[in-house]
Amino acid sequence: MTADRWVPEARLRGDLPVTDAASAAEHVPDDATMLVSGFGSVGYPKAVPLALAEADRDLALTVVSGGSVGSEIDTALVEAGAVARRYPYAGTPEARAAANEGRVATSDRHVSAVADEARFGHYGPPDVAVVEAVACGPDWLVPSGSLGQTPAFVEAADALVVEVNEALPRELALVHDVWTPADPPQREPVPLTDPGERIGSPRIPFDPAKLRAVVRTDRRDDAYEFRDPTPEVEAVAANLRAFLAGEVGRDPCPGRLRMQFGVGSLGNAMMAELGDLDAPVEYVGEVIQDGLLDMVDAGDLSVVSGTALALSREGQDRLFADLERYAEALVLRPAEVSNAPGVVSRMGVVAVNAAVEVDLYGHVNSTHVEGSRLLNGLGGSGDFWRNAALSVVAVPSTAGDGDISRVVPLATHVDHTEHDVDVLVTDHGVADLRGTSPRERAERILACAAPEFRDDLRAYLGRAGDEGHEPHDLPSAFDWRA
Amino acid sequence: MTADRWVPEARLRGDLPVTDAASAAEHVPDDATMLVSGFGSVGYPKAVPLALAEADRDLALTVVSGGSVGSEIDTALVEAGAVARRYPYAGTPEARAAANEGRVATSDRHVSAVADEARFGHYGPPDVAVVEAVACGPDWLVPSGSLGQTPAFVEAADALVVEVNEALPRELALVHDVWTPADPPQREPVPLTDPGERIGSPRIPFDPAKLRAVVRTDRRDDAYEFRDPTPEVEAVAANLRAFLAGEVGRDPCPGRLRMQFGVGSLGNAMMAELGDLDAPVEYVGEVIQDGLLDMVDAGDLSVVSGTALALSREGQDRLFADLERYAEALVLRPAEVSNAPGVVSRMGVVAVNAAVEVDLYGHVNSTHVEGSRLLNGLGGSGDFWRNAALSVVAVPSTAGDGDISRVVPLATHVDHTEHDVDVLVTDHGVADLRGTSPRERAERILACAAPEFRDDLRAYLGRAGDEGHEPHDLPSAFDWRA
Numbered sequence: 001m002t003a004d005r006w007v008p009e010a011r012l013r014g015d016l017p018v019t020d021a022a023s024a025a026e027h028v029p030d031d032a033t034m035l036v037s038g039f040g041s042v043g044y045p046k047a048v049p050l051a052l053a054e055a056d057r058d059l060a061l062t063v064v065s066g067g068s069v070g071s072e073i074d075t076a077l078v079e080a081g082a083v084a085r086r087y088p089y090a091g092t093p094e095a096r097a098a099a100n101e102g103r104v105a106t107s108d109r110h111v112s113a114v115a116d117e118a119r120f121g122h123y124g125p126p127d128v129a130v131v132e133a134v135a136c137g138p139d140w141l142v143p144s145g146s147l148g149q150t151p152a153f154v155e156a157a158d159a160l161v162v163e164v165n166e167a168l169p170r171e172l173a174l175v176h177d178v179w180t181p182a183d184p185p186q187r188e189p190v191p192l193t194d195p196g197e198r199i200g201s202p203r204i205p206f207d208p209a210k211l212r213a214v215v216r217t218d219r220r221d222d223a224y225e226f227r228d229p230t231p232e233v234e235a236v237a238a239n240l241r242a243f244l245a246g247e248v249g250r251d252p253c254p255g256r257l258r259m260q261f262g263v264g265s266l267g268n269a270m271m272a273e274l275g276d277l278d279a280p281v282e283y284v285g286e287v288i289q290d291g292l293l294d295m296v297d298a299g300d301l302s303v304v305s306g307t308a309l310a311l312s313r314e315g316q317d318r319l320f321a322d323l324e325r326y327a328e329a330l331v332l333r334p335a336e337v338s339n340a341p342g343v344v345s346r347m348g349v350v351a352v353n354a355a356v357e358v359d360l361y362g363h364v365n366s367t368h369v370e371g372s373r374l375l376n377g378l379g380g381s382g383d384f385w386r387n388a389a390l391s392v393v394a395v396p397s398t399a400g401d402g403d404i405s406r407v408v409p410l411a412t413h414v415d416h417t418e419h420d421v422d423v424l425v426t427d428h429g430v431a432d433l434r435g436t437s438p439r440e441r442a443e444r445i446l447a448c449a450a451p452e453f454r455d456d457l458r459a460y461l462g463r464a465g466d467e468g469h470e471p472h473d474l475p476s477a478f479d480w481r482a
Numbered sequence: 483m484t485a486d487r488w489v490p491e492a493r494l495r496g497d498l499p500v501t502d503a504a505s506a507a508e509h510v511p512d513d514a515t516m517l518v519s520g521f522g523s524v525g526y527p528k529a530v531p532l533a534l535a536e537a538d539r540d541l542a543l544t545v546v547s548g549g550s551v552g553s554e555i556d557t558a559l560v561e562a563g564a565v566a567r568r569y570p571y572a573g574t575p576e577a578r579a580a581a582n583e584g585r586v587a588t589s590d591r592h593v594s595a596v597a598d599e600a601r602f603g604h605y606g607p608p609d610v611a612v613v614e615a616v617a618c619g620p621d622w623l624v625p626s627g628s629l630g631q632t633p634a635f636v637e638a639a640d641a642l643v644v645e646v647n648e649a650l651p652r653e654l655a656l657v658h659d660v661w662t663p664a665d666p667p668q669r670e671p672v673p674l675t676d677p678g679e680r681i682g683s684p685r686i687p688f689d690p691a692k693l694r695a696v697v698r699t700d701r702r703d704d705a706y707e708f709r710d711p712t713p714e715v716e717a718v719a720a721n722l723r724a725f726l727a728g729e730v731g732r733d734p735c736p737g738r739l740r741m742q743f744g745v746g747s748l749g750n751a752m753m754a755e756l757g758d759l760d761a762p763v764e765y766v767g768e769v770i771q772d773g774l775l776d777m778v779d780a781g782d783l784s785v786v787s788g789t790a791l792a793l794s795r796e797g798q799d800r801l802f803a804d805l806e807r808y809a810e811a812l813v814l815r816p817a818e819v820s821n822a823p824g825v826v827s828r829m830g831v832v833a834v835n836a837a838v839e840v841d842l843y844g845h846v847n848s849t850h851v852e853g854s855r856l857l858n859g860l861g862g863s864g865d866f867w868r869n870a871a872l873s874v875v876a877v878p879s880t881a882g883d884g885d886i887s888r889v890v891p892l893a894t895h896v897d898h899t900e901h902d903v904d905v906l907v908t909d910h911g912v913a914d915l916r917g918t919s920p921r922e923r924a925e926r927i928l929a930c931a932a933p934e935f936r937d938d939l940r941a942y943l944g945r946a947g948d949e950g951h952e953p954h955d956l957p958s959a960f961d962w963r964a
Contacts, residue, residue, distance in 0.1 A: 085917075085919075087917075099919075099951045100949070100950050100951050101948075101949075102921060102948060105918075105919035105921070105922060106919055106951060107917065107918065107919050107920075108900075108901065108951075109901060110901050110902075113901075116871065117916075117917075120871070122916040122917040123917050124917070181828070183830075184740075184828060184829060184830025184871060185738060185740065185829065185830055187828035187829075187830065188675050188828065189671030189672065189673070189675075189824060189828065190671065190824075191671070193670050193671075256667060258666075258667065340824065340827070341823030341824055341827055341868070341869055342671060342672075342822065342823055342824015342825070342827060342828070343824070345822070345823055345824060346663070346666060346669035346670065346671065346824070347666060347667070347669075348665075348666025348667055348669065363896060368950075368951065368952060370950075370954075370956065371892070371950075371952065371954040371956055371959075372946075372949060372950025372951065372952055372953050372954045373949070373950045373951060374950070374951035374952070378901060382868075382899075382901065386823070386864075386868060387823055389598065389602070389666060410853070411896075412954070412956060413952070414845060414893075414896035414899055415899055415901070416899075417864075417896055417897055417898075417899070418590075419590065419591060419592050419595075419860060419864065419897070420592075434599070434604040435567075435569075435589065435599075435604040435605050435606070436587075436589065437567075437581075437587035437588055437589050438589075439584060439587070440587060464854075466583075466584060467582070467583075467854060467855070468582050468850075468852075468853075468854025468855045468856070469581045469582050469588060469590075469850065469854065469855065469856035470850055470853065470854055470856070470895065471854050472852075472853040472854045472894070474852065474853055474894060474960040474961075475960070475961065477853075477960070478956040478957070478959070479956075479957065
């Protein structure tokens with residue numbers, strides 16, 4: 001990995017409009033489209049959103065983030081009634097409730113699409129970007145714990161407010177690799193051929209005329225808390241490991257595995273299973289979680305490429321204490337690079353993500369409970385599953401206390417279609433769906449359901465009968481339990 | 483456009499194993515995975531498939547094509563009971579019936595994924611490629627009317643049989659631009675920055691040790707027959723034209739439009755509406771239909787990039803009579819280039835495709851009637867809609883004799899999700915869905931339904947109520963007519 005090893009010598013450089021959060025918040029118009037940094041619940045601005053939440057103003061903001069952000073935005077601002085519209089992800093229970101009750105017009109988007117949609121004005125004219133940094137100069141900033149959509153947001157917005165977080169190390173400059181594409185029709189390929197390569201700069205440039213305010217803060221991110229894996233999650237991880245061990249040495253990447261894992265305790269648990277595979281492993285993903293640091297420490301991982309350091313507080317502290325060493329392997333890219341369809345496609349990634357439910361023909365619901373209620377958001381699951389060399393749905397066969405089957409006859413909401421799923425791994429087995437017809441898929445997927453649901457699923461297939469390429473009995477598709 | 487302007491001097495060059503079709507067919511093992519050329523119902527082999535259909539053999543072939551092929555394969559071979567498995571498209575009524583009755587294990591795939599899935603063995607070990615050409619040398623061939631997956635198939639297969647079609651002009655060499663990627667992890671970006679650029683060669687190279695037989699033929703393709711547009715289709719086309727006129731000069735491609743249209747009479751009719759838009763238009767698509775030749779003749783189109791000449795017989799004759807002139811604008815690329823996610827994404831394409839049905843939240847069914855019966859196949863609709871700068875579903879609001887609404891509460895099969903659709907155009911209007919929440923989408927889409935179905939759709943939304951981000955009433959989702 002070649003790198004421009006540069007660390008800013010100071011937090012603030014040049015004649016900057018430093019002010020307090022309340023004054024900075026006045027640069028956000030009442031009905032602004034406000035683009036905020038943040039992805040994987042890290043690197044989002046905190047002081048200005050809190051000041052907006054506390055301001056005595058009649059706000060109707062459109063809030064656009066990179067991905068998931070913390071409670072200062074998705075709880076405090078939402079509960080203050082200051083958010084009218086929200087893209088592309090609702091990361092807290094309060095933001096989800098607002099979406100589900102129709103109080104906030106929320107739209108769930110592919111991570112790879114957000115930068116262009118913001119540039120092209122799909123979310124309204126981009127008025128102001130509010131971003132967290134570890135250092136700021138007259139025409140540049142160094143982002144904090146995530147890159148996400150920040151470079152595109154800074155470029156697109158008419159005005160810029162920067163929060164310089166003094167609780168985070170300036171050495172985060174060592175992990176950023178900022179590269180942004182030109183707009184079509186001048187857009188050229190992302191010039192990335194090796195997942196560890198650096199193609200950009202540690203700094204995000206900006207037009208100094210845009211800079212309205214700089215606020216000094218020391219508030220840390222809401223950190224991830226990983227649950228201990230349940231026995232079901234451990235069984236999924238073990239099945240995944242066994243499957244991958246059989247793939248090593250054949251396609252899609254002879255001699256090496258390039259992995260992506262979705263965010264959460266399941267993904268984190270599965271990373272722990274990869275250490276002793278008989279192949280070099282590279283991480284070519286989106287969020288970077290604690291389990292990857294373990295693998296770097298063990299010498300099992302030479303490349304960790306993503307867009308956000310979605311670490312626990314303990315993981316953050318561990319990273320910060322040894323940033324120079326970790327930065328040898330670790331690189332953060334803008335989400336429009338990490339999740340770019342062309343990049344994921346040519347890297348030959350094995351993409352592993354969880355789901356809400358999977359149907360017998362391989363359609364996947366990632367977002368909506370019973371078709372209606374938004375649970376999380378799509379995130380980058382579509383970017384990776386659609387373009388991966390091998391797309392793996394890894395999920396326990398049941399939800400709740402085991403009384404809900406995640407394998408169903410017909411997904412109540414479809415985020416990923418049968419065309420995008422190669423393998424299903426549950427605690428009960430592995431369904432290799434490559435090259436299968438829908439009827440063949442149904443048999444293999446049924447075998448991965450929890451045993452207590454298999455008779456009902458079998459009965460559904462009986463009612464669906466033998467007519468059609470993908471036989472269904474629509475009247476009982478959603479009411480299939482005996 | 484720079485080009486390597488080369489036309490083969492002879493049909494056959496060198497010491498080739500020329501033989502008859504029946505003898506050539508013996509090089510296809512009984513249970514072979516047979517990779518055939520052909521896309522958009524042109525450029526597929528004819529003599530060898532017919533010989534296989536007529537052979538007194540117990541065949542159980544896996545047939546993999548680029549896309550749609552003609553009756554010699556998808557009717558004759560299927561009706562002979564010679565096909566056990568079929569990828570990635572069922573292009574004739576007989577092939578669809580076989581898929582729907584479960585006689586042929588069929589799997590519908592994204593066009594952009596087929597080359598890699600064939601290479602990686604998802605369809606079984608690639609035994610033999612049977613491809614149509616206009617000329618063949620000792621280690622190269624010039625394809626006929628489509629490129630499709632042919633370069634990848636020739637590279638992947640253990641053995642090669644070539645049909646040299648003497649009814650087609652050698653000058654088709656002028657339109658081919660063969661470029662194939664390396665496998666991951668060595669894969670680099672497709673080096674295409676302008677849609678008219680040439681990056682490859684007019685010939686497909688092959689290892690001479692693979693060549694088993696060369697067959698001379700003169701049988702033309704089953705040609706497309708375009709229906710005259712109905713008044714509904716004309717209304718869709720007029721609404722699309724009005725919408726696009728409003729987009730010219732803003733995103734996604736200021737000052738120019740890069741268009742893709744799906745195959746069929748609807749797409750062909752819509753092309754006719756583009757001539758007098760106040761912007762340069764380039765075609766950056768998959769299939770090339772007769773309407774595009776009209777635009778080239780009128781001087782309205784300087785670039786026509788695709789993977790197949792899906793022309794009517796009349797259109798083929800017109801093209802062949804003036805190939806040198808048309809080849810100034812026209813270029814055929816391998817489907818893994820024309821449909822590459824990264825290429826479509828960075829070109830800023832406006833992708834216009836039809837659908838079977840669209841639901842109130844923007845999910846699209848492209849393939850299955852009533853969730854079960856395969857109608858056509860996915861083709862490249864997902865490649866273009868997912869990666870386009872602007873994704874347009876253009877479809878008459880009703881099917882049948884107007885007694886079936888194509889706008890429904892919940893799609894019975896989902897091929898494209900709400901995340902991938904920007905605009906719906908019907909004969910009753912335009913629903914601009916960019917930046918909308920699901921509830922907002924439902925209102926706009928409902929307004930594009932046929933008036934006689936709107937009360938029932940409204941009543942459905944009433945039953946769905948006000949709970950959830952995307953409210954549904956699952957018990958009545960598929961039984962929603964009053």
